[in-house]
Amino acid sequence: MSEHTIQMDKPIGETRLDRRVQDVIGKGVARHEGPLKVSGRATYAYENLAGDGKNVAYGFIVTSTIGAGKIKRIDAVAALGKAGVLHVVTDSDGPRASADPGDKKPTAINGQITHYGQPVALVVAESFETARDAAKLVTVEYEPTEGTYALEDAQDKAFDPGQGVMPSIVKKGDFDKGFAAAEIKFDQTYTTTSQSHSAMEPHACVAEWNGDELTLYGCYQLVSTNVGQLAAALGIDKSHIRMVNPYIGGGFGGKLGIGPESVFAAKAAKVVGRPVKLALTRQQVYQDTSRRTDTIQRIRIGCDRNGVINAISHDTLCGNTPGDTVFEPAGISTVFLYDGENRLITHRLAEVNVVLASAMRAPGEAVGMLALENAMDELAEQLGIDPIELRKRNEPKVDPQDGKPFSSRMLVECMEEGAKRFGWADRSKVPGARREGEWLIGTGMAAASRKNLLQKASAKVELRPDGSATIETDMTDIGTGTYTILSQIAAEMLGLPLDKVAVTLGDSDLPQAPGSGGSWGANSSGSSVYAACEGIIEKIAAKLGVEPAGLTLKDGTVIADNKQTALTELLAGEPITVTGTFKPGDAFKGTHQASYGAHFCEVAVNAVTGETRVRRLMTVAAAGRILNEKTATSQSYGGQIFGIGATLTEELVVDPRTGLIVNHDLAEYHVPVNADVPQLEVVFLDERDHAASPLASKGIGELALSGVGAAISNAIHNATGIRLRDYPMTLDKVLAGWAAGKQAA
Amino acid sequence: MRLTINGVGQELDLDIRTSLLDALRDHLALTGTKKGCDHGQCGACTVLINGRRVNSCLTLAVMHEDDEITTIEGLGQPGNLHPMQESFLQHDGFQCGYCTPGQIVSAVGMLDEAKKGWPSHASKDLDGTVSLDNAEISERMSGNICRCSAYPNIVDAIRDVNEKGAA
Numbered sequence: 017m018s019e020h021t022i023q024m025d026k027p028i029g030e031t032r033l034d035r036r037v038q039d040v041i042g043k044g045v046a047r048h049e050g051p052l053k054v055s056g057r058a059t060y061a062y063e064n065l066a067g068d069g070k071n072v073a074y075g076f077i078v079t080s081t082i083g084a085g086k087i088k089r090i091d092a093v094a095a096l097g098k099a100g101v102l103h104v105v106t107d108s109d110g111p112r113a114s115a116d117p118g119d120k121k122p123t124a125i126n127g128q129i130t131h132y133g134q135p136v137a138l139v140v141a142e143s144f145e146t147a148r149d150a151a152k153l154v155t156v157e158y159e160p161t162e163g164t165y166a167l168e169d170a171q172d173k174a175f176d177p178g179q180g181v182m183p184s185i186v187k188k189g190d191f192d193k194g195f196a197a198a199e200i201k202f203d204q205t206y207t208t209t210s211q212s213h214s215a216m217e218p219h220a221c222v223a224e225w226n227g228d229e230l231t232l233y234g235c236y237q238l239v240s241t242n243v244g245q246l247a248a249a250l251g252i253d254k255s256h257i258r259m260v261n262p263y264i265g266g267g268f269g270g271k272l273g274i275g276p277e278s279v280f281a282a283k284a285a286k287v288v289g290r291p292v293k294l295a296l297t298r299q300q301v302y303q304d305t306s307r308r309t310d311t312i313q314r315i316r317i318g319c320d321r322n323g324v325i326n327a328i329s330h331d332t333l334c335g336n337t338p339g340d341t342v343f344e345p346a347g348i349s350t351v352f353l354y355d356g357e358n359r360l361i362t363h364r365l366a367e368v369n370v371v372l373a374s375a376m377r378a379p380g381e382a383v384g385m386l387a388l389e390n391a392m393d394e395l396a397e398q399l400g401i402d403p404i405e406l407r408k409r410n411e412p413k414v415d416p417q418d419g420k421p422f423s424s425r426m427l428v429e430c431m432e433e434g435a436k437r438f439g440w441a442d443r444s445k446v447p448g449a450r451r452e453g454e455w456l457i458g459t460g461m462a463a464a465s466r467k468n469l470l471q472k473a474s475a476k477v478e479l480r481p482d483g484s485a486t487i488e489t490d491m492t493d494i495g496t497g498t499y500t501i502l503s504q505i506a507a508e509m510l511g512l513p514l515d516k517v518a519v520t521l522g523d524s525d526l527p528q529a530p531g532s533g534g535s536w537g538a539n540s541s542g543s544s545v546y547a548a549c550e551g552i553i554e555k556i557a558a559k560l561g562v563e564p565a566g567l568t569l570k571d572g573t574v575i576a577d578n579k580q581t582a583l584t585e586l587l588a589g590e591p592i593t594v595t596g597t598f599k600p601g602d603a604f605k606g607t608h609q610a611s612y613g614a615h616f617c618e619v620a621v622n623a624v625t626g627e628t629r630v631r632r633l634m635t636v637a638a639a640g641r642i643l644n645e646k647t648a649t650s651q652s653y654g655g656q657i658f659g660i661g662a663t664l665t666e667e668l669v670v671d672p673r674t675g676l677i678v679n680h681d682l683a684e685y686h687v688p689v690n691a692d693v694p695q696l697e698v699v700f701l702d703e704r705d706h707a708a709s710p711l712a713s714k715g716i717g718e719l720a721l722s723g724v725g726a727a728i729s730n731a732i733h734n735a736t737g738i739r740l741r742d743y744p745m746t747l748d749k750v751l752a753g754w755a756a757g758k759q760a761a
Numbered sequence: 762m763r764l765t766i767n768g769v770g771q772e773l774d775l776d777i778r779t780s781l782l783d784a785l786r787d788h789l790a791l792t793g794t795k796k797g798c799d800h801g802q803c804g805a806c807t808v809l810i811n812g813r814r815v816n817s818c819l820t821l822a823v824m825h826e827d828d829e830i831t832t833i834e835g836l837g838q839p840g841n842l843h844p845m846q847e848s849f850l851q852h853d854g855f856q857c858g859y860c861t862p863g864q865i866v867s868a869v870g871m872l873d874e875a876k877k878g879w880p881s882h883a884s885k886d887l888d889g890t891v892s893l894d895n896a897e898i899s900e901r902m903s904g905n906i907c908r909c910s911a912y913p914n915i916v917d918a919i920r921d922v923n924e925k926g927a928a
């Protein structure tokens with residue numbers, strides 16, 4: 017087997033993906049693993065070792081009933097006395113929540129309660145029913161302390177968290193001076209609530225030991241990171257763990273770090289000498305894993321009467337559990353989205369006794385752009401300038417922070433195309449001007465941007481003597497379409513029909529990829545498959561004694577020097593196997609890379625109840641090459657709908673007395689349901705970003721979420737004249753806005 | 762006890778507290794039916810009992826000795842998919858796939874309810890024939906949550922099957 021590495025130090029020009037000889041790249045083909053998923057044959061974590069006589073035991077986690085304090089004693093005698101109970105794990109080195117993806121290991125309980133509903137013990141029994149029942153018999157004695165459960169109560173003690181996924185403070189020029197001197201001073205504060213990823217598959221695993229070797233069937237987004245975290249939590253070397261996660265029932269960031277379920281199950285399985293199966297209950301998913309923090313964000317913009325920005329600032333306060341210093345990088349887009357000489361972006365963190373705050377889909381942009389893009393709309397209205405025009409007047413030519421060129425940036429094109437398709441010109445500039453019966457109709461727009469992220473990735477591709485190919489990597493598919501796009505890249509590169517390419521993912525024994533997070537997956541992992549295929553093509557060329565560039569591969573044949581040879585003949589019984597590795601290089605460092613878009617929304621707000629219904633929602637996006645039209649569109653729908661939830665209904669409610677997340681289930685934490693969503697529109701502009709990767713693609717999965725909620729809230733303002741700054745924009749807030757307006761009048 | 766699943770009779774010795782969902786997943790290795798909440802809030806566990814859609818997490822296995830239970834595995838297999846499964850595949854009516862068996866089984870049950878003329882919150886008329894437009898389909902499928910948010914494609918997939926009269 018050999019290796020082929022691409023380190024991207026400069027843009028790669030035209031490739032086989034541009035020539036499209038096989039013509040499968042970009043096509044909206046149905047999902048590779050789709051037949052298994054629609055027929056219930058795809059095996060998710062909990063479902064491993066079902067019915068194969070392996071004598072599986074079942075676990076159930078016991079959680080705390082206070083929000084802050086010390087654990088004095090755990091009494092498991094009654095639980096252990098119950099028929100069918102095998103063991104109770106009470107070690108204090110179990111995790112108190114999921115790990116943050118940046119953690120070397122999950123934070124241990126260590127005798128402390130840091131949030132309500134924190135895991136404290138695990139009961140293992142012969143059956144699920146017995147384990148659940150016995151969990152109620154475990155009693156815990158606490159020494160409660162005074163907890164802090166609300167961000168507002170903690171803000172006085174907020175601190176600078178330092179470097180996170182971005183520096184906590186980014187500045188240029190002198191914001192204070194620039195703002196003080198500005199003709200127009202805009203200064204408003206926006207708030208967002210805690211949110212839950214709420215993937216449909218609860219965190220689950222099966223842990224099986226074979227001597228000192230552990231197999232963990234899990235549901236994690238970042239296999240190699242998560243193996244390391246699990247090994248550290250168990251105090252063993254990671255070479256003793258094999259993690260298998262071929263299918264993951266949604267992640268959205270909630271499964272980026274190893275969860276308490278896996279550490280507890282692995283510990284228990286070792287003791288009882290049987291595989292242990294464990295799924296968190298839905299309530300435990302809300303309380304024991306992670307969430308997105310609530311935020312308080314202040315936006316200040318100084319500009320002239322024409323809206324040309326001279327000073328811009330975005331200050332974010334967010335919360336996390338004591339000891340967890342990850343912050344929500346809400347100001348990430350504000351760094352580069354609009355021009356302006358004087359800039360100040362800050363993030364501060366306060367300690368609250370609420371479960372770990374970690375990354376959730378589009379960390380940063382998802383809530384940061386709710387504030388920034390709402391502010392831009394307010395400013396436009398205040399100045400009497402069209403919101404699109406205001407954004408155009410502040411369109412930077414280079415990264416306004418450090419002067420780097422943009423690798424590509426089609427924000428203006430996205431806004432213009434969207435305006436045309438949506439009928440923006442027909443919009444009433446006066447709020448509250450359109451009414452249909454009980455319903456007030458309004459439209460709004462917002463810009464979208466999402467930083468492009470790239471990571472080192474490897475994949476093994478084998479071209480087999482029968483003319484088929486296999487791709488193997490520990491990369492994951494969390495619904496993002498990884499199986500499908502990797503098969504399309506290999507088929508296009510090697511000139512194979514799609515059904516000749518098989519893909520194996522999510523097994524830690526396979527070459528390392530960065531996993532699914534930050535929309536880097538398709539680009540990074542796809543580029544490693546590209547690299548492996550290049551390596552294979554070089555070997556084919558060498559066999560034929562020609563230059564690789566002179567080869568054309570199509571339908572399982574190779575054409576060189578006007579001669580067509582079947583791959584099966586050329587291989588003559590011998591496979592070609594290459595491990596491809598992709599490394600981001602100077603091309604990434606030397607340019608500013610991001611995906612861009614524009615959202616357009618029409619809402620109807622009920623004039624009696626204050627309820628908002630989204631009637632139309634369109635996103636125009638430019639994210640480099642689209643690898644699969646169908647799955648990219650689905651990803652974008654997903655982002656748009658996540659935004660509908662974040663803007664209108666999603667809110668984790670924390671009891672200020674105890675820290676209990678009161679609405680810890682799917683009946684009370686309102687994710688959008690089918691009837692909340694109209695038919696949506698997604699348009700991709702034709703773009704190739706050759707500096708971004710050999711695929712010329714950029715991240716897509718999070719772009720459609722970034723800013724979309726602001727388009728909705730701006731539409732609510734256009735419909736009603738009420739400017740809401742406190743997300744989610746539930747009907748009570750609309751009604752309160754009307755009441756306040758009436759009082760003022 | 763005896764359960765009839767996808768036309769096959771099965772003898773089982775179960776804890777009486779076992780839900781129908783756990784009987785399928787933990788005792789019969791029929792893991793196509795998913796657990797999303799165990800509280801009747803998400804629809805991932807939807808099966809057909811005597812042709813009607815039911816959240817299998819909300820009912821005990823012992824209550825179904827004489828019933829005909831259909832799960833996702835009983836509708837079709839790769840290579841021989843049910844028209845609703847095929848339509849979900851073609852319309853990309855899923856992403857992670859975890860809610861999908863429940864959506865598909867629910868959609869099959871829902872088309873039958875509509876055929877019988879059962880009204881919904883979106884119906885203009887309480888008796889008469891139901892015409893399944895997008896609003897009707899969305900309303901009738903709102904008991905099945907999809908966090909990946911494949912809703913627009915789910916609606917297209919179901920409408921397509923309904924229009925072709927294939928299910």
Ligand code: FES
Nearest residue numbers: 797799801804818
């Ligand atoms: S698992 Fe039955 S409705 Fe959610």
Ligand code: FES
Nearest residue numbers: 856858907908909
């Ligand atoms: S496909 Fe993931 S929840 Fe529906």
